[in-house]
Amino acid sequence: MDNKITYIFSHFEQFYDIRLSDYNISYGKNTNAKIYITQSELVNIFKINQDIDTSKIIFKTWLNKNIPFVLDYNDNDIFTETNNQIKINFDIIGAAFYLLSGWDEFISKKTDNLGRHTYKNSIQSKLKIIDIPVVNYYYDILKTAIEKAYNIKINYRLKKPVLCLTHDIDNCQTAWAEAGMYELKKGHFFKVTKLILKRFFTKDDWFNFDKILEIEKQFGAKSSFYFLPQKGKTNNDFKNADYNIKSKKIQQAMLDIQKSGSEVGIHSAFNTHLSIDNFKKDLQKFKEKPLGGRFHFLMYNNPKTVTVLEKNDIKYDSTLGYSEHIGFRNSTAFPFYIYNLQNDKPSQVLEIPLNIMDATLYYKKYMQLEKSQILEKVNELLNETIKFNGILTLLWHNNFFSDYKYKGWKNIYIDILKSAKQKNFDLKNIKIIYNNLFKSF
Template sequence: MKHFRLAYLEVPDVRIGDSAIEPGIVIKDGAADFFIQTLAYPPAPTLRDWLGTQVPFFFDASPGAPLLELRPDRAIINSDIISAAFYLLSGWQEYYVNARDQHGRFPYAASVQKQYGFVTLPVVNYYFDVLKTAIEHVTGQRIRPRAWVAGAPFATFISHDIDNLRSAWKGPAKAALQRGHLLDFGKLLGRHLTQPDAWDNLEAVAAATAAYGARSTFFVLPEHRPGADGTPNADYVLSPSLKNRFSALQAQGCELGLHGSIGTATDAERLNQEVGKVLDGPSGLRFHYLRWEPRLTPALVDAIGFEYDSTLGFAEHFGFRHSYCLPFFPFNFVTEAAHHFLEIPLNVMDATLHHPSYLNLRPEEVLPALRPMLAEIEQFGGVATVLWHNENFDPANTKNGPQQFAELMSYLQQRGTAFLTGAEICQAFRR
């Protein structure tokens, strides 16, 4: 209910219960004892039509009954949307299942979103819309979605994880070497030693984002040594001169956040040390490789006092990992209360779109693939969180590069989005 109230402006007080004795709203209980067990997955959902869309309803105890019955002084919701919303928003599945991929992440393949095919549908927002309709009926008051600055219908958060600043030359150099083109290799090596790397482009990235009236949030990775498992961290050292460049970008209105290195998602001490290398105090965070251990990481993020995190998206598919298109306060399974930090869920990462092990879209397929998801966010006044790595602003990338970023930004601008930094989204949500 806290999240329901955050999703809308001025929600009138109304009685919500599971019996139809008094006036108000009745929501049928369909979860039985599911939440006192530790099963990762509930029974299969029922598909019901809402807003012209086929929406999966978990814990639907009366699939034959209409979803919503409107009576003179009451409204009856015949599907347990409270349990279903809690199940999805809490990340129950990833807390209780043991499945993890080679990076220790909850895999999309193990999700109910994959199993029932609804990763691009913010199902919890649909549940909220059912409840909103019921409250409007009982109280006679219209409930409007939350407002973004200047009446914008939705917000967009543009972010860049800074993994690489020095490695643009490596791909072509390796290819030249493999083909035995030693002269080409020598030229590339010479250029690398004497000229700035094509990925050393922080200012150009900020300018490309500013061209659409947006400000970039940079997640800075302060560790250049590989993780204990050999996974690479930054290809750069956070030198005083690089720090000065980040400060200058901050002075222009860009935001800096921490890109927690390999291992820090489960190590509070190291995570805390990294904060001090990048930020004056904890503010925003995203873990490198989207590493996140649902049983451990949220408590660390809270303990260090981050305002927000923006790690939670699936690496393998764009969409909604918690089936929700607004920021939310993650559930603490130990205290059974909300965590203090705000999660601004990640909806789309550049690598997901083209990487051979992910979606492998053609360049012209990128925006059309994303448009239905963006329309869902717009419909519910949500936040579209985009991760576009600085290395993919290199003109040499024609797959998920600057052209595809420009097409996406141009579309978002045309739709009248409010471009906000992570800190600004936090401010709007905590107000």
């Protein structure tokens, strides 16, 4: 357990202005420590590669939220206080590791037809905690115990919460065809004509990077644009980009994005998440090596993908979110270094989890919310993130800024940014977050 304990303590220190080694804290060893954290017998699951029985998990209230202690089956008070000691009666360290590492995905063999772990089979779904960053609540328990035991105030390293803005660029040249067909089926013949004329006499309606940058400029925001290095369909008939990343048009767009202060990253092609060499080929199509990005179709394998990223010296990833549901896939509102469960040690790849995706809200096979419901659901996640000065990530594809097929979705994006600003969020791209907060770790 030593690597796992160090991993969790280090993660705690990345977000709180404190060194835990300066305080008398023991996890499962020194029962006389000033702060003693109980170690559950269930930590043995990490040795024998088993999972927990979710039907037996204990829930308790903390910060007015009912949260699960995923490695505890026996009820108790959260704290026991005496003159000389504060005892935390639940295994918040082992539980934090379970959720942060994606242990349930590592153990589970259940995937969809693309080999992805699904929300339906996740512990977040089983316990109905997808909208709660449970790990942050565990950390707040530890923070509170230290503050009580030593009569101190522990501050967050981040001065305010952050909303990371990202855009996956799957298609930017086929609005005239895809959106045109959609409008044709609706009987909007004038719109179809307009789309075709725009494509061939000016630019395709989805080639709208300047429009996105202008919207974000109004909010003082910077975002991340993730470009797909491979064009066309795969052998399995899955679509990659509708553009050539090396074309002069795309190269100029990428340059304009960078000049604006926004980031260009990699949206690596279908199935490259399993191949060190194929991912490397995608990287080589960029003039300047990206700091990080996100895999196409949110493809990710625990533990294979982290090795692909490490071997290619990628600094961060932002793939870990569920297509089917917005929320906290690894139950945290903090970025974290991916734990390599195969090698039993932390990787050097920072995960900035994906929390909210436009497609999740739009498509019938996912949540398909009414437009009037979206801001309320997003605000719930913003409010959870505020509690911990955390970091939330939003993905809005460039085609969702178009008034054809996706009419109204540009305004939803603007409303989200307005709401985040009103709640005192910084609006930044992931590169800024990595360089300012994590480069020194």
